[in-house]
Amino acid sequence: MKTENKISVFGLGKLGCTMLACFAHKGSSVVGVDINETSVSKINSKTSPIYEPGVDELIKKNADRIRATTDAADAVMNSEASFIIVPTPSEENGSFNTKAVESVAKAIGAALKNKSDYHLIIVTSTVLPGDTARVVKILEETSGKKCNVDFGVCYNPDFIALGSIVKDFLNPDMVLIGESDKKAGDVLDEIHLRLVDNKPSINRMTFENAELTKIALNSYCTLKITFANVLADICEKFPGGNVNVVSQALGFDTRIGHRYLKGGLSYGGPCFPRDNKAFAWTASKLGVSHSLASKTDEVNNFHRDTRIPSKLLAILKEKNAKSISVLGLTYKADTTLVEESAAISVVRSLAKENIRIHVYDPAGMTEGKTALSGLKNVSFKDTAKDCIQGTDLCFVASPWKEFKTLTKEDFKSAMKTPVIFDAWSLYDFESEKDIDYRQIGKYNGK
Ligand SMILES: NC(=O)c1ccc[n+]([C@@H]2O[C@H](COP(=O)([O-])OP(=O)(O)OC[C@H]3O[C@@H](n4cnc5c(N)ncnc54)[C@H](O)[C@@H]3O)[C@@H](O)[C@H]2O)c1
Incomplete structure (x- = not known):
């Protein structure tokens, strides 16, 4: 027709x-x-x-x-x-x-x-x-x-x-x-x-197979992301380990593929977490094991609520420092949404400590302010440069293009002795003597 x-x-x-x-x-x-x-x-x-x-x-x-x-x-x-x-x-x-x-x-x-x-x-x-x-x-x-x-x-x-x-x-x-x-x-x-x-x-x-395919696909993506994040944790702790190198090689196997296989922050947003939970709910309603999907959710939350905040607090302790800047609040780049955003959860966990926190996002400041309202030690900044200004540690939480434009000079002039923990490997500062540059999923000897 x-x-x-x-x-x-x-x-x-x-x-x-x-x-x-x-x-x-x-x-x-x-x-x-x-x-x-x-x-x-x-x-x-x-x-x-x-x-x-x-x-x-x-x-x-x-x-x-x-x-x-x-x-x-x-x-x-x-x-x-x-x-x-x-x-x-x-x-x-x-x-x-x-x-x-x-x-x-x-x-x-x-x-x-x-x-x-x-x-x-x-x-x-x-x-x-x-x-x-x-x-x-x-x-x-x-x-x-x-x-x-x-x-x-x-x-x-x-x-x-x-x-x-x-x-x-x-x-x-x-x-x-x-x-x-x-x-x-x-x-x-x-x-x-x-x-x-x-x-x-x-x-x-049929309707039913299409309905199953939709939630199965998103549930599988959450599993893949979570696998990459666990791999990142392993690589970070094993001398010489680098998740970017390992996942790049893994992705060339056509059974695996490169997408969603980069170590980074936990998945979030309005689709992945809820579609994975719906997949688990559907399985359990049918009497089928739901533990794979449920465990994915649990491990994802562990990375967001425990692993990353502990890592950042350990760096602050190591440096005897008290302030951190967080670049990125939305659940991913190019959106204003902070729903189930890992960056927001990390800031909430850090805010329980006696430290000063600067935050900035290129598009999600209004939503970020609402999500983080009432946290007295969190200051909202107008630009990425304002955000890193005077802080001891910078945490790159989302891969916005705007953050990539920050130069080593920007970090050096804004921070006393720049320490960066980068969840998205945005910079090539590894050989910089004056910058302590660390990446998620990369062993750095500490
Ligand atoms: N946003 C995404 O990335 C995405 C991706 C895949 C699937 N989905 C799915 O698509 C659906 C919509 O998502 P969204 O993100 O666009 O939602 P949204 O909240 O951005 O927008 C929904 C719109 O529907 C309108 N609405 C609510 N009830 C209505 C009614 N009775 N009659 C007419 N309009 C009505 C609301 O006013 C709103 O404008 C959801 O089921 C979501 O899970 C969204």
């Missing part, structure tokens, strides 16, 4: 808004829907409601093909396919709360009552095995119509990273499609072919 290229996107957050911008960029007419009127009016005034590199530019450039509304029926009537990209927050036990997805499904179902043409509904929010089938039931109940006759449904999660969502959308490694029937999958396949710049592997399957 050839579509006319009219799409609606329900949920104009980090993911939905970026998808809307990318669809319009590739020639689709897009209607965005959100319950948040501010987001809707921002889109209608050609401005992105979220921070994500490239999105604001794409919205401005393609404004003639983009509009937003709070009216679900308007969006359904004026599009052929509706993507649902609303929050599915984690519950205490690791499962996801799907109330927002269900509420959107009800609104779409009500609108479908008055629509005679075929419509495709795509769940892109991260959901658990069994949830998409529930969405089908809601759509049938509220519309009085039949799935695979009057409408089709797909589960189509995205594998993108905040900070590079536009690039990841347009160049995915693979596209995952859980389909209610062949026609539904064909329509979505066609939408993806228009969207991508590369030739990804398109994987079509």
